[in-house]
Amino acid sequence: MKTIKGPALFLGQFAGDAAPFNSWDAITRWAADCGYVGVQVPTWAGQLIDLGKAAASQDYCDEFKGVAKANGIEVTELSTHLQGQLVAVHPAYDEMFDGFAAPEVRGNPKARQAWAVEQVRMALQASKRMGLGAMATFSGALAWPFVYPWPQRPAGLIETAFDELARRWTPLLDAAEENGVDICYEIHPGEDLFDGTTYEMFLDRVNGHARANMLYDPSHYVLQGLDYLDNIDIYHERIRMFHVKDAELNPTGRQGVYSGYASWVDRAGRFRSLGDGQVDFGAVFSKLTAHDFDGWAVVEWECALKHPEDGAREGSEFVRHHIIRVTEKAFDDFAAGGTDEAANRRILGLG
Numbered sequence: 001m002k003t004i005k006g007p008a009l010f011l012g013q014f015a016g017d018a019a020p021f022n023s024w025d026a027i028t029r030w031a032a033d034c035g036y037v038g039v040q041v042p043t044w045a046g047q048l049i050d051l052g053k054a055a056a057s058q059d060y061c062d063e064f065k066g067v068a069k070a071n072g073i074e075v076t077e078l079s080t081h082l083q084g085q086l087v088a089v090h091p092a093y094d095e096m097f098d099g100f101a102a103p104e105v106r107g108n109p110k111a112r113q114a115w116a117v118e119q120v121r122m123a124l125q126a127s128k129r130m131g132l133g134a135m136a137t138f139s140g141a142l143a144w145p146f147v148y149p150w151p152q153r154p155a156g157l158i159e160t161a162f163d164e165l166a167r168r169w170t171p172l173l174d175a176a177e178e179n180g181v182d183i184c185y186e187i188h189p190g191e192d193l194f195d196g197t198t199y200e201m202f203l204d205r206v207n208g209h210a211r212a213n214m215l216y217d218p219s220h221y222v223l224q225g226l227d228y229l230d231n232i233d234i235y236h237e238r239i240r241m242f243h244v245k246d247a248e249l250n251p252t253g254r255q256g257v258y259s260g261y262a263s264w265v266d267r268a269g270r271f272r273s274l275g276d277g278q279v280d281f282g283a284v285f286s287k288l289t290a291h292d293f294d295g296w297a298v299v300e301w302e303c304a305l306k307h308p309e310d311g312a313r314e315g316s317e318f319v320r321h322h323i324i325r326v327t328e329k330a331f332d333d334f335a336a337g338g339t340d341e342a343a344n345r346r347i348l349g350l351g
Helices: 024-033 051-056 060-070 081-085 091-100 109-129 157-179 194-207 220-222 228-235 282-289 309-324 341-347
Strands: 003-012 038-042 074-080 133-139 181-184 214-216 239-244 245-250 268-272 295-299
Touching: 003 074, 003 239, 003 309, 024 038, 024 060, 038 295, 051 060, 051 109, 060 074, 060 109, 074 081, 074 109, 074 295, 081 091, 081 109, 081 133, 091 109, 109 133, 109 157, 133 214, 133 239, 157 181, 157 194, 181 239, 194 214, 194 228, 214 228, 220 228, 220 245, 228 282, 239 282, 239 309, 282 309, 295 309
Parallel strands: 003 038, 003 295, 038 074, 074 133, 133 181, 181 214, 214 239, 239 295
Antiparallel strands: 245 268
16 A cells, blocks of 8 residues: 655646736745645646746756745646647537637637647646656547437437547547656546546547546535445546545435536535535545555645635645555554464364
8 A cells, every 4th residue: 555645736726816826936835835745737827837848848847846846845747627628629618618728729629629739748748857647637528518318319429429539639648658647537527528437438449548547536426426435446546646625415405416507606516625525535535545546635626615725724734634644564463473384274274
């Protein structure tokens, strides 16, 4: 067994225009002050990282990591969630997702997709330069508008969507192999990879690609009514990244999983700060530890109620409390009598 690393913080919800969230030096000092020892970096946040430079320059990457190290912070992974989303976009979402892309490719789906693919490639190259073994992302979605089977879906519709999704991602997975980096898809509603079944559909189509792995976030499973602990037992060999995020699902006579288009604060299912929701993190950390997960426990703050800075500060201590320092000996070693093969045979009556 291995001890999970952490606590770390995903900076995606914090990067902004105001100090201390508007520069790499300031935000890493702030994260350390909150009790974190690592951060996961959103590569679309230009105030924190120049992805083009990171992909091309070892000196830039060394300096980038050096600034964080001077502040007591390690870079855990890079994230391309927004760019990965744009690798596959159904036309129904074109306008809503355009804001994820660079201004020069907005309104042009083909150019936007090419831009997104290049962004993911650069993040893989930057990950290699920084000595990182995994990158977080979204799969994007072509089939999501048809998630509920009404009207009846035409035969082959979903299969065609997943064939195309695999076609788009296979060259990027091959690039990930060339760079020695796992692509960790966050299994997430709104993506075509939103549960175990859809992940397996994708994995089959990329021929079980060794770099097509998972980012495990139990909050997304709570909101779907999925068994988030059994999921670890099933997919632990593919889970290479971990977002520590809480959620609750409190169905009523008026709403359930779909939550009646309500705003986040009024939904039956909503994200909560760590410890305020329904995820049994004691069991989650125990299962991941027993299955030899040796990655980072990365807090992703999302909460309908609590202030983000409060959630971040509380989150570091929450994770620190849940990380299990693995034992190097069995608890009953004190009672061991010592034996050998001959003794074993005598005990079994084998002479």
